Amino acid sequence: SGITTLKIDYNRKDGYYFHVTNSNLSLVPDHFFRKATLKNSERFGTAELAKIEGEMLEAREKSSTLEYDIFMRVREQVERYIDRLQSLAKAIATVDVLQSLAVVAETNHYVRPIFNNEHRIVIDQGRHAVVEKVMGVQEYIPNTITFDSQTNIQLITGPNMSGKSTYMRQLALSVVMAQMGSYVPADSIDLPVFDAIYTRIGAADDLISGQSTFMVEMMEANQAIKRATPNSLIIFDELGRGTATYDGMALAQSIIEFIHDKVGAKTMFATHYHELTALSNTLTHLVNVHVATLEKDGEVTFLHKIVDGPADKSYGIHVAKIAGLPADLLERADTILTQLEGDTVTIQPQEKVSPQEKTVTETHVNEQISLFDDFTENPVLQELRDLDIYNMTPMQVMMAVADLKQKL
Known part of the structure; x- marks a missing residue:
């Protein structure tokens, strides 16, 4: 062309x-x-x-x-060989799984679990398989987990970022690995056989269907306490934080008591409500454990080690410092915390003008009532209960309220 x-x-x-x-x-x-x-x-x-x-x-x-x-x-x-091929495929798959578990166990120095019929958990120097893999063996701090046959609930206190969640997940993952036939990351491990694991860990919501984080939390807690048996494992992390302090604490306490008295499952319950640690005085199958910390010269080091007893304090302001919040904000928070921890605290507005120009009204707030201390009820409360306001005129109600206020 x-x-x-x-x-x-x-x-x-x-x-x-x-x-x-x-x-x-x-x-x-x-x-x-x-x-x-x-x-x-x-x-x-x-x-x-x-x-x-x-x-x-x-x-x-x-x-x-x-x-x-x-x-x-x-x-x-x-098609003429389908039975033989399926049998061969199943055999190869089984060998593949067992070989994988064997390699992982040998490489990471896992041990063979043993099982008991005494409802007892004894994990010596256990580790979280996944976290250990990410951090490295040298950095990961192992923890011993012990539930004797008479202990059903561990109440775990300690600051955020200290390792409470990892400690609880470590137990759940060890149980799964042991019951699927794998060796487990620990020096030794002795477990009962669990029929199920129920968890409430982390924050999640379903806003599209109108379910808030707290609603999802309560629904998951409900599933656990209704379905669990004495042979189940329950992991609850920070239950009750999605509502007012008294609401959350009351729910957390009642859930713990229900599990203790009516369910009997092995349970790990992590909480920031330090008041709940007093439950060990009345619940015979509950023990307190906490994450150890080292405090020196105003600096706090989380040891990521679980030890017996309740935590002595929280370290939320220290965690906020690690997150990089401004120094003057943290100083103000520390001042407010000191005031709130007193028997009677005075909440003072932050100074924005000179003392000569400032005129403020200070409000006195009584210390938060403990859920576990005995207290005498003010007789005014009974008088208030007895008021038949539906058969009183508005003026009579006003006079009655004025009288009650005077008595208070």
Whole structure:
């Protein structure tokens, strides 16, 4: 044709065609016929190209038909050996899983678990398999977990970021690994056989269907306490924080008591409500443990080690410091905390003007009532209960309230 840039292309609409740019249209041979016109080029065909195209498309269709015929013959042949193939596949899969567990156990120095019928958990220097893998063996701090046959609940206190959640998940993961036939990351491990693990860990919500984080939390807690048996394991992390302090503490306490008295499952319950640690005085199957900390010269180090007894204090302001909050904000928080921890605290507005210009009213707030201390009820409360306000005039109600206020 004399067209140096002549090339053959293909698409479904035009099939195979010669692609000729506008600058070469004068060189197009007479036996070319136009198939399509574009902005900068035109497409042409020939009788010979059409013949080749037909042969190629026919060959492609025959090839596809031949492939399918061969596939059908192979399938029929395989069908005669299906039982043997499935048996072989299951054997290979089983060997694959066991070999994987064996390699992991040998590489990471796991131990073979033993099981008991005494409802006892004894894990010596246990580790969290996944966290250890991410951090490295040298950095991960192992923890011993002990529940004797008479201990059903561990109440865990300690600051955020100190390792409470890892400690609890470590137990749950160790149970799963042991009962699936794996060795476990620990120096030794002795477990009962659990029928289920129920957890409430982390924050989640389902806002699309109108369920808040706290609602989801309560629903998951409900599933656990209704379905769990004495042979179950329950992991509750910070239950009750999604509502007011008294609400949350009351719910947390009642859930602990319900599990203790009516469920009997082995339970780990992490909380920031230090008041709950007094439950060990009345619940015989509950023990307190906490995350050890080292405090020196105003600096706090989390040791990530679980030890017996309740935590002596919280370290929320220290965690806020680690997060990088401004120093003057943290100093103000420390001042407020000191005031709130007193028997009677005075809440003072932060100074924004000079003392000479400032005129403020100080509000005295009584210390938060403990859930566990005995206290004498003010007789005014009984008088308030006895008021039959539905059979009183508004003026009588006002006079009665004024009288009660005077007595207070």
